[in-house]
Amino acid sequence: MTTNPPAIADVLRPLRAATQALHEALDSQLPIARADASLADYAAHLRALRPWLQAVRAALAAPGVPGLDRLARRTDRRLAALALDLDDLGAPSAGAHGTARESVDAMPAALSEEAARDPAFAWGLAYVVEGSQLGGMAMHKRLAPRLAPHPMRYFQPVDAPCGPAAQWKDFVAQLGAALADPAAEESARRGATAGFRSLMPRFGL
Numbered sequence: 001m002t003t004n005p006p007a008i009a010d011v012l013r014p015l016r017a018a019t020q021a022l023h024e025a026l027d028s029q030l031p032i033a034r035a036d037a038s039l040a041d042y043a044a045h046l047r048a049l050r051p052w053l054q055a056v057r058a059a060l061a062a063p064g065v066p067g068l069d070r071l072a073r074r075t076d077r078r079l080a081a082l083a084l085d086l087d088d089l090g091a092p093s094a095g096a097h098g099t100a101r102e103s104v105d106a107m108p109a110a111l112s113e114e115a116a117r118d119p120a121f122a123w124g125l126a127y128v129v130e131g132s133q134l135g136g137m138a139m140h141k142r143l144a145p146r147l148a149p150h151p152m153r154y155f156q157p158v159d160a161p162c163g164p165a166a167q168w169k170d171f172v173a174q175l176g177a178a179l180a181d182p183a184a185e186e187s188a189r190r191g192a193t194a195g196f197r198s199l200m201p202r203f204g205l
């Protein structure tokens, strides 16, 4: 017997419902989301984001699931784009191992431990990190003309030979397959919420 894959909206609905208010807080309050955001805002945004992205990358790899491993590698490429952008901007870099403040941060270990115990939690984190590319593209469209010639590489999609819409659709199909029962769905909701909640303090929210 074959079953039809769940519709995109059905896969995303519970995760969107769980994180909508958190996304709205970022969307409405991050300096980089303002129409007059500067390259200094962009550099500050990347510096705040990097330790979080490193932590999420580690958590995606923690369960040892091939689909999540692929997303961890994609996150590596986003981290590489982020590092090039910071280099271009001459922004003081935290370096590969982070600053002292980052090293005392308990966030990386907590996300990875939970993800290793429960791959569905990691799929919830993947929703946040993959979805954030959609916001990045919106900000690129808004800011790139004014901030040219800086390429704002981090806000451009990586690994999307068929385009970002197809990449997102493909991701949601994998997400739907991974969240086949209510327990997995609940774990993914916790992962998505933890993804946002671990990010907010990095922006003082």
Ligand code: HEM
Binding pocket: 012, 016, 023, 026, 027, 030, 032, 033, 127, 128, 129, 130, 131, 132, 133, 134, 135, 136, 138, 139, 199
């Ligand atoms: C780093 C912080 C951010 C994270 C983690 C994040 C996360 C997400 C996620 C998970 C989605 C997917 C939502 C879904 O379709 O279910 C998304 C979409 C989106 N985000 Fe963000 N976001 C961030 C910042 C922003 C900011 C600052 C803006 C404001 C411009 C923004 C605008 C958008 C837009 C326009 C979409 C696409 C909505 C759509 O096409 O349906 N995001 N983001």
